[in-house]
Amino acid sequence: MPAMNLSSHSLQLSTLSSSSSSSSSSSSSFTLHSSQNYKPTRTRISCVSTRPRRRVGGRKGEDPESRELVRLVMRSFSEKEPLVKTLSKYVKFVRTEHCFLLFEELGKTDKWLQCLEVFRWMQKQRWYIADNGVYSKLITVMGKKGQTRMAMWLFSEMRNSGCRPDTSVYNALIMAxxxxxxxxxxxxKALGYFEKMKGMERCKPSIVTYNILLRAFAQARNVEQANALFKELDESILATDIYTYNGVMDAYGKNGMIREMESVLSRMKSNQCKPDIITFNLLIDSYGKKQAFDKMEQVFKSLLRSKEKPTLPTFNSMIINYGKARLQEKAEDIYKNMIYMKYSPSFITYESLITMYGYCDRVSRAREIFDELVKSGKEMKVSTLNAMLDVYCLNGLPMEADLLFEEARNMRVTPDSSTYKLLYKAYAKANMKELVQNLMKVMDRDGIVPNKRFFLDALEAFGSSLPSPEKNLRRTQYTART
Known part of the structure; x- marks a missing residue:
């Protein structure tokens, strides 16, 4: 394979005719060294790509010593050793910056109650001063965990403590x-807060506020409201940034709204906002999900010619999307080219390959990759186990999935709620009542409490596996005749 040409070129997206089928044999042949030319039929959108500037320095509290102390606290507390008791052991060293990091670490899991314990502990310390930043961080954590009422309580608590809200606090509240x-x-509610912010000098909407709302309305497929916000932003003193466009394009792309996504890309180009690797990746993923592979490949070639460099998510997305279209050779070519370009596969890459082979009816090849990972001695991720289980379920092999599930404990990987959910749906759909009952026993033993969503999905799977009333009537009539 000849060396890749990475010279700087403009990103050129052509609105191509929709007649090219992604899954048909007529889809465009593509390799990194292809010389195929793409001819636009209507519009052309071009942006010059450069690397985004990096911020100098990190956030407060992100020095190695602070991180190490937080890791020590996180490792030390347990059911027998409450978090507050652990914090008291290190009271001479723990300060506000450490608590911020603790909020982040606890927020990554469902331990939002412990965040409140840390907050209460903070308030009792001599060095504690009521600060908007602390409340903003906590409101953000509560919002991500769906604890909207708790976020509202913290907002009230902040005002009662004498702190005056600012833009960052309202942004966190909107996000919650x-x-x-x-x-x-x-x-x-978000629009209500947005309008309220306009009337308060300390809380004027920032570009972050607009970015949050624009993405939210794009996700809700409310194009009219998103365009109204764009217009308002254009008329304000605020300047749109790369996050504005990436957020909105990503939301439209994930909803399959390709035309709207391309319209935002055109707006981005007209405002002289330069794309970054996130822009390239979201375009590649969005086109891939819609199986618009001609456009996906075109963006990828533009990426290779730009000053940006592909990342692992670039390749992972292409592998999975080719796999879903059952284009095994193209997916394998992408993986080979990734290795040729000196990229080291991550566990997500291997999961992408496992999933791809599952869609292409190559269950044995998917299992080979899985077994190689197990034998490698690398730490097994539950997501990798789930990927292999999903391949079995996708190919109508519930017994093989159940056998792998039993073997999982020997692989030192602990199933999570998503593991049980995908198995429950698969067993229900296959009408394997014994497997369902055994799975429920294991869930009970492991303390997994299914929520309402779990059972709704299960009932949907059961419903699709049951014969329709018409089939039951025909079966009764046939039995009566015989």
């Missing part, structure tokens, strides 16, 4: 509401 399940109500 947008994480709630009732999206219609959440968007109305």
């Amino acid at each position: 509401h947008l994480h709630s399940r009732d999206k219609g109500k959440a968007l109305a």
Whole structure:
């Protein structure tokens, strides 16, 4: 394979005719060394790509010593050793920056109650001073965990403590509401706060505020409201940034709204905002999910010619999306080219390959990759186990999935709620009642408590596996005749 040409070129996206089928044999042949030319039929959008500047320095509290102390605290507390007791052991060393890092670490799991324990512990220390930053961080954590009421309580607590809200606090509050399940109500609340912010000098909406709302309305497929916000932003003193466009394009892309995504890309180009690797990746993923492989390949070639460099998510996305279209050879070519370009596969890459082979009916090859990972001695991720289980379930092999599930404990990997959910749905769909009952026993033994969503999905799977009333009537009539 000849050396790749990475000279700087513009990103050129052509609105191609939709007649090219992604899964048909007529889809465009593509390799990194292809000389195929793409001819646009209507519009052309071009952006010059450069690397984004990196911020100098890190956030406060992100020095290695602070991280190490937080890791020590996280390792030390348990059911027998409460978090507050552990913090008291290190009271001479723990300060606000450490608590911020603790909020982050605890927020990555469902330990939001422990965040409140840390907060209460902070308030009792001599060095504690009520600060908007602390409340903003906690409100953000509560919002991500769907604890909107707790976020509102913290907002009230902040005002009672004498702190005056600022833009960052309202941004966190808007985000907290947008994480709630009732999206219609959440968007109305968010707009209410947005309008309120305009009337308060300390809380004027920032570009971050607009970015949050633009992405939210794009996710809700509310193009009219998103365009209204764009217009308002254009008329303000605020300047759009790369996060503005990436967020909106990603939301449209994930919803399959390719035309709207391309419209935002055109707006981005007209405002002289330069794309980064996130822009390239989201375009590649969005086109791939829609199986618009001609456009996906074109963006990838533009990426290789730009000053940016592909990342592992670039390749992982292409492997999976080719796999879903059952284009095994193309997916394998992408993997080979990735290795040729000196990229080291991550566990997500291997999961992408396992999933790809599952879609291409190559179950044995998927299992070979899985077994190689097990034998490698690398730490097994539950997501990798889930990927292999999903391949079995996708190919109608519930017994093989059940056998692998039993073997999982010997692989030093602990199943999570998503593991049980995908197995429950697969067993129910296959009408394997004994496997369902055994799985419920294991869930009970492991303390896995299914929520409402779990059972709704299970009932849906059961419903699809049961014969329709018409089939039951025909079966009764046939039995009566015989």
